[in-house]
Amino acid sequence: MSEHIVSRTVYFVIFGALIFMTIVTYLAARVDFGNEAVNTIVALTIAVIKATLVILYFMHVRYSPRLTWVVVTSGFFWLAIMITLTLSDYLTRTPSGLPGTR
Amino acid sequence: MSAADIHLTDAEQHASTALQHHFDNMEQQREAGTLGMWVFLITEIMFFGGLFTAYVLYRTLNAPSFAAASSGLNVKMGAVNTVVLICSSLTMALAVYYAQTGVRRMQLILLLVTWVLGATFLVVKTFEYAEKFEKGHVPWLNFTWNTPEAPEAMPAGANVPAIRMFYWIYFVMTGLHAFHMIIGLGMLGFLIYFAWRGRYTPEYHAPVELGGLYWHFVDIVWIFLFPLLYLLGANLHH
Numbered sequence: 385m386s387e388h389i390v391s392r393t394v395y396f397v398i399f400g401a402l403i404f405m406t407i408v409t410y411l412a413a414r415v416d417f418g419n420e421a422v423n424t425i426v427a428l429t430i431a432v433i434k435a436t437l438v439i440l441y442f443m444h445v446r447y448s449p450r451l452t453w454v455v456v457t458s459g460f461f462w463l464a465i466m467i468t469l470t471l472s473d474y475l476t477r478t479p480s481g482l483p484g485t486r
Numbered sequence: 487m488s489a490a491d492i493h494l495t496d497a498e499q500h501a502s503t504a505l506q507h508h509f510d511n512m513e514q515q516r517e518a519g520t521l522g523m524w525v526f527l528i529t530e531i532m533f534f535g536g537l538f539t540a541y542v543l544y545r546t547l548n549a550p551s552f553a554a555a556s557s558g559l560n561v562k563m564g565a566v567n568t569v570v571l572i573c574s575s576l577t578m579a580l581a582v583y584y585a586q587t588g589v590r591r592m593q594l595i596l597l598l599v600t601w602v603l604g605a606t607f608l609v610v611k612t613f614e615y616a617e618k619f620e621k622g623h624v625p626w627l628n629f630t631w632n633t634p635e636a637p638e639a640m641p642a643g644a645n646v647p648a649i650r651m652f653y654w655i656y657f658v659m660t661g662l663h664a665f666h667m668i669i670g671l672g673m674l675g676f677l678i679y680f681a682w683r684g685r686y687t688p689e690y691h692a693p694v695e696l697g698g699l700y701w702h703f704v705d706i707v708w709i710f711l712f713p714l715l716y717l718l719g720a721n722l723h724h
Contacts, residue, residue, distance in 0.1 A: 387516060389586045390579075399576040406568050406712075410561075413717035420553065427713035435706045442579045442702045444695075449517055452524055459528035463535040470539050475546065 388447035398441045405430050504690035516692065523696045527703050534707055537659050541714060544651050551648035554639040555631075557719030558623055559656070563614045564716035567607050568708065574603035575705045582698045585681070585691035593694070594681045600701070601674045604667055611664050618653075625654045639719065656715055663711060666704045673697050 412426045440446040445456055509515035545552045581596035615624075622630040631646050632638040677697050680686065686694055 387513075387586065389583065392580065392583060395576060395579045395583065399572065402572045402575075403569065406565070406572065409713050409717065410565055413713065420549070423717075427717055431710050431713055434709045438575065438702050438706050438709070442575055442705075443699055444520075448520060451517075452521055455521060455524050455528065459524075459531050462528075463531055463538075466532075466535055467539050467542055470543060471546065474543055 388444070390441065390444060390447065394441055398437050401437060402434055405434050504687070512689065516695075519692045519696060520699070523699050527699065530703060534659075534662070537655070537662070538710070538714075541655050541659070544648070544655065545718075548645075548648035548651070550641045550643035551645055552652050553719045554641055554644045555649040555652035555656075555719070556715060556717070557639045558621070558631075559716050559719075560614055560617060561716050563610050563617075564712050567610050568712045570603050570607050570610070571705045571708050574600050574607070575702055577603065578698050578701045581677075582691075582694055585686045585694040586688055588688040590681065590684055590686075593686065594678065597674060597678045597681055597694075601671060601678065604671050604674065604701075608664060608667055608671075611660065611667075618657075623653055625650050625657065629653065659711060659715070663704065663707050666707070670701055670704055673700065 409427055409430045412430070413423060415423070417423055417426075439456065445452060505512055505515060509518065577596045577600040581593050581600060584590075584593035584596060618624055619627065621636070622628045629650050630636070631649050632640045674697070677694055680693065
């Protein structure tokens with residue numbers, strides 16, 4: 385058997401980190417940084433770190449073959465393309481004509 | 487590949503019931519399964535990704551309205567559910583560990599705990615939806631915002647159609663997520679039954695491993711939904 389078995393200690397450490405970051409997200413959201421964009425950046429940065437920890441350790445991608453790495457990364461890369469190109473289109477049209485907008 | 491794998495001949499490997507005839511060895515079979523599951527999960531990323539794109543777009547165009555709308559959500563319930571889901575991810579990961587090491591009893595207990603945590607999430611969600619209905623925040627049923635009887639956050643630049651759009655996005659995204667949770671509970675039921683029957687061994691436990699991937703994916707979706715939906719208006723509360 386060549387399957388990599390992740391130790392329980394790793395799972396508990398990752399769990400602790402996830403709970404800790406959830407608390408930080410919650411507290412940071414209540415702080416007034418003077419600019420709401422800062423709150424969003426903080427919240428999203430923490431969410432991305434949390435998701436990465438889940439993917440690498442709980443989902444064992446860190447111990448998976450290169451092919452799995454490529455497939456997983458490309459999935460998120462395509463998501464980034466979808467969001468970026470959609471926004472680059474909509475945000476350069478004024479007025480956008482979307483319901484609920486000016 | 488470990489030494490043990492190399493010394494087994496194909497015939498010996500195929501003699502074990504776990505190895506399907508179209509794979510050379512267990513490692514290849516396992517990797518193919520994992521890869522297939524990830525390809526499915528990527529279609530899920532795109533599925534939820536379309537909704538996240540809609541969220542980002544409308545929010546960019548209606549920032550004050552979205553912050554106001556978000557302040558109407560129940561942050562406590564959202565936070566409790568976040569913790570419940572993270573706990574369920576831990577128990578699921580441990581269930582996979584005990585499947586890999588062949589401890590049937592612990593595997594069964596942890597799968598059951600994961601199921602209970604998943605059900606807890608859905609119960610909390612039900613109370614949350616009921617609260618939205620009572621406050622009149624369900625877009626297709628009874629949507630009102632900031633009426634004289636029930637004053638609500640209405641910062642400068644906010645408008646009711648955009649606030650209503652936030653609630654559409656809230657219900658569609660959390661609803662789709664809850665639907666995935668329901669599927670997950672069904673899947674866990676299947677895993678619990680076969681774990682109880684003792685089907686999963688250190689050699690063959692692909693369903694537990696792949697079920698775990700699905701469960702963690704649903705957790706990741708929530709990791710993004712919680713700050714994006716619930717915490718957006720948190721600094722309006724004070």
